[in-house]
Amino acid sequence: MGIVILVIVVATASAGGAVLIARRSGVHLTLPLPAASTPATTTLVARRAVELRSGAAPDTAIVTRLSAGTGVEALGRSLDGTWLAVRLQSAPDVVGWVPADAVDGLREVNRLPVIANSGTLATPPSSPASTVDLPDLRIDAAASRNNRLVAVVVNDGPGDLPTPILVAVNDGTPVRIETKAGEPLRAGERIEAIVPGEYVQLRARVSLRVQTEPASRETNTDNNGWSGIVEPDQPNNLGIARAVADGADRHLLVTVTNDSRIPIRGSITLTVREALPSTTLLGREVRDVALEADGAIDIPFADIRPVDLTRIAVRLSTDAIHDAVLADDSFPR
Secondary structure: OOOOEEEEEEEEOOOOEEEEEEEEOOEEEEEEEOOOOOOOOEEEEEOOOEEEEOOOOOOOOEEEEEOOOOEEEEEEEOOOOOEEEEEEOOOOOOEEEEEHHHEEOOOOHHHOOEOOOOOOOEOOOOOHHHHOOOOOEEEEEEEEEOOEEEEEEEEOOOOOEOOOEEEEEOOOOOEEOOOOOOOOEOOOOEEEEEEEEEEOOOOEEEEEEEEEOOOOOOOOOOOOEEEEEEOOOOOEOEEEEEEEEEOOOOEEEEEEEEOOOOOEEEEEEEEEEEOOOOOOEEEEEEEEEEEOOOOEEEEEEOOOOOOOHHHEEEEEEEOOOOEOOOHHHEEOO
16 A cells, blocks of 8 residues: 655635645545644544545555554544544644544544545546455355345455345345444455345255445446356255145145245145045145245145045145155045
């Protein structure tokens, strides 16, 4: 990371202040300074490790990192007083913004002059420096944890990412994944996060895409996609729990249960035939089901009545899951 080099300080009495222009690796930071009649600086000390940023917001580029105890001089504040424009005592040409609660020694923040220009980085469109200190998200892998989909996200960029991280599955709506509470995803760090509402029912190809919120807060979005095979790490199972003669007309009623740890969604088929030696088809029901873990659904066969349970064979089939227990897919057993 290049240091900030002071280029020029121009005093303008009519404007009631001055402008500090600092140049850093091809980008420049502009901070209007207080008038000469106002005490220009207040000496402060960083109470914790903190990033010195190019603007009064947590998602602006990092100028440098300050360790606890670093001395700085306050030049001004944001309009709401939550951010301070400061320069390093040890390197007065290094300027930027820190949260007001990250420093000690400030008695009255409202006595500092308001710097309306937040001092965000201004970079010519042709300059490659616009990617300085921005994060770069990439999905390294995807896996199954208790049959819930897990995305492994890496920050390959030089900058930290304090904004939310979103993941879209199979071109669906992006959802926010959980990160370390109160901490950004640091440069070079990786996280393994469960994707809310996404489950692994069977071995299949999955496409993922990661993004920041807003989506433009990283150096490169071309590497945000991932596609690969993910399979369950725990068994899933749909089965026939019972087949009974139901109601006054004693029609056939079949109950299908989800014995998986996760919700199961998809199409199932129940086929009813005469028992051996005959295999005459008596009825077939195809249903799109959404069964919660340990959930059940009753499927009636109104035309099979009165049913003789000793003379039928019921079979369950589905491509929605990798069925771990085939023995409970038939009745009688």
